[in-house]
Amino acid sequence: MNWETVIGLEIHTQLATQSKIFSGERTTYGAEPNTQACLVDLGYPGVLPVLNSEAVAMAVKFGLAIGATIERRSVFARKNYFYPDLPKGYQISQYELPIVSRGSVVIQLDDGGQKRVGITRAHLEEDAGKSLHETFKDQTGIDLNRAGTPLLEIVSEPELSSAAEAATYMRKIHQLVRYLGISDGNMQEGSFRCDANISVRPSGDTELGTRAELKNLNSFRYVEKAIEFEIERQIDVLEDGGKVVQETRLYDSDKDETRPMRSKEEANDYRYFPDPDLLPLEIDEALLDSIKESMPELPSEIEERFAKDYGLNPVDIQILTASSEDAKFFEASAEGLDGNYELAANWNKGELRAALNREGVTISDSPVSPADLNNLLQRISDGTISGKTAKEVFEAMWAGEGDADQIIETRGLQQISDVVALDKVVQQVVADNPEQAGQYRGGKQKLLGFFVGQVMQATGGKANPAEVNKLLRARLDADEN
């Protein structure tokens, strides 16, 4: 039987606010345990939550970026469950009336096509604390620094049909929240994590199969591998005549398998109700307008502009617009290179990225600045140095020896483009090699390369190759007899 997979993702992204969603406590990552947990975060009696305006603005920005409805009135609700890292016994979230509903993003498929993926909703909520099970032998340690950190939970429609599509969608959302500056998207630190709802059904069926939920997938690779494993598992169960049980499962990356997490009887009885401590959140026209004005250029808009203004191909555009830092770097490095933007694109995705990967540096920390690279590209463009010499200059720039002009000057790397000077060398080389010159004139055109090599050797590699070719041809053809 042929099977069809249906996947929906719930992405939790931490919002990059300075303070928590309902308290004035800091959100800095990596602080000493419990030094960033105030009375509100600790759930002390008598405290009241006060909503962070920036968290609201960030949620609205996301909604605008996915073309969603920004709900003018949304309501906070309590999600009730007991766990030691949730001091209040409930998480403040949004349930029936979320702040953002009905949006979509377009993802690029591997076959070159595109797919629009619906986003059911995005709602604001607070994060829980962290439980540390490995620190003590018979106890669990609780760090409540993370409790109350603002989260935006982004819920997709069940419209993803493979593990690869799910990972592509997750990357798209990751790119978007980083462009919007609403999250650092740091997956190692847990700022961006994902749960996946997965079911399979016989191809052509319209009714959904029973789903399993995979929890806490915190890398793009694990999302793909965990979903792949889970699809296989469910198909095996069904083909053996069994039934898929609705349950929460955890992905074990060491064993590359999923296994059940919570017992069924406790499953999802959260008894949501509106939080009486918080009034409904209303977003008026003025607030919405001010947020609209602060919207940065979106990835889709930049992609369009890169195609139009720089004439770049779709593959290069994907690489050069992966993050807003990447896009900004490219644009600054390509400034003034009219008609030669491909050169800038090649250097950005070639030498620059190779060096960044080699040294494990992010583009924001690149020792070669966009202006430095632009300077270098200008010198290639105006013929001062060859592309090959430029690589040497780039390495020197990377090592901190100064800007391109300084390095070219101190190392004496200028190409010899002076036609008169070059022609003298060419003439000499031809005169010194009468045998080869004769063979060339006899039809062995391939020997041109030999002569170019000789000229390069004579000039210490600094001759402008294009000029050398032209002069050699002229000299060899002219002296024929």
Place this chain on the structure above:
Amino acid sequence: MGLSDKDVQHIAKLARLEVSDGQIADYVEKLTQILDMVDALKEVDTTEVLPLAHPLHMSQRLRADEPTEKNQRDLFQANAEDVKQGLYTVPRVIE
């Protein structure tokens, strides 16, 4: 609307309340009375009425995104039953 013994046991478990077998019948009766009262309210026609999220006719005030708290860990942890290495410690819980 009638509740079963099982319903009461389930609610008690979710709320982490210990209810002995002898108490169940009493809870079934009292909780059923509360639910019956809610059922009585359902007789009012509310088709034109929006759900009420809060009795006050106000909307949520917002706070500026500025840290205002100081670290008072020692003070807060003086109330805790057990603390180690800055962590609140509880009997081991693991999935």
